[in-house]
Amino acid sequence: xxxxxxxxxxxxxxxxxxxxxxxxxxxxxxxxxxxxxxxxxxxxxxxxxxxxxxxxxxxxxxxxxxxxxxxxxxxxxxxxxxxxxxxxxxxxxxxxxxxxxxxxxxxxxxxxxxxxxxxxxxxxxxxxxxxxxxxxxxxxxxxxxxxxxxxxxxxxxxxxxxxxxxxxxxxxxxxxxxxxxxxxxxxxxxxxxxxxxxxxxxxxxxxxxxxxxxxxxxxxxxxxxxxxxxxxxxxxxxxxxxxxxxxxxxxxxxxxxxxxxx
Ligand code: BGC
Numbered sequence: 567x568x569x570x571x572x573x574x575x576x577x578x579x580x581x582x583x584x585x586x587x588x589x590x591x592x593x594x595x596x597x598x599x600x601x602x603x604x605x606x607x608x609x610x611x612x613x614x615x616x617x618x619x620x621x622x623x624x625x626x627x628x629x630x631x632x633x634x635x636x637x638x639x640x641x642x643x644x645x646x647x648x649x650x651x652x653x654x655x656x657x658x659x660x661x662x663x664x665x666x667x668x669x670x671x672x673x674x675x676x677x678x679x680x681x682x683x684x685x686x687x688x689x690x691x692x693x694x695x696x697x698x699x700x701x702x703x704x705x706x707x708x709x710x711x712x713x714x715x716x717x718x719x720x721x722x723x724x725x726x727x728x729x730x731x732x733x734x735x736x737x738x739x740x741x742x743x744x745x746x747x748x749x750x751x752x753x754x755x756x757x758x759x760x761x762x763x764x765x766x767x768x769x770x771x772x773x774x775x776x777x778x779x780x781x782x783x784x785x786x787x788x789x790x791x792x793x794x795x796x797x798x799x800x801x802x803x804x805x806x807x808x809x810x811x812x813x814x815x816x817x818x819x820x821x822x823x824x825x826x827x828x
Pocket of ligand 1: 702
């Protein structure tokens, strides 16, 4: 199946058509900077421009940098606050005149890495950590995604972890690889202490330069770079869009109270 994957991030909005059987991009990736302020209207207009760029009439899946619960945006760390409580499935769907499935961006990247990349075939507990504008996480137990984990917001030295160790902080503060690696290491030690994943996959913008900081890490968990690098978000978004959107499940009638002795 061919699905257009849209990866909406705090810094850029990217898209490309993807072959969901192979995980390969079947067109060149197209990227536009995330409009600022990143209000729903502005972001939806930019996302639509990307779909138009490919003249794409088929299915679309999307990753979004927030907790997305059944299509509803619940948090807004790196995107305008006015997104909170918006049904993004519905809004993007209306805009594109088709049904669209939106999931958390790190979850999308995780799905792609588990299917086609560094997590392929891995059982046990796998955590994908995206180091980009923020820190996103995707947790897998025996290949099954536990959606919407927000372990990028663990508190470290009284601060939100992503405000210390995201790749955007390295760039903004012009931290050396050494200094930044220490911050990432401290973050991963916290993860290790709480979760003990069997495998940690590092994705996001920083994964392109993994050789500059991965060798400096001291955690005992196995840490590897994402294999799909920064494209994992697009590929995973396409995977999310390839799944039929299930109709709402009717509520089961409450069980009748039992009569007689138990
Ligand atoms: C958000 C996450 C998101 C991550 C990466 C964090 O600030 O809370 O939902 O996955 O950034 O974009």
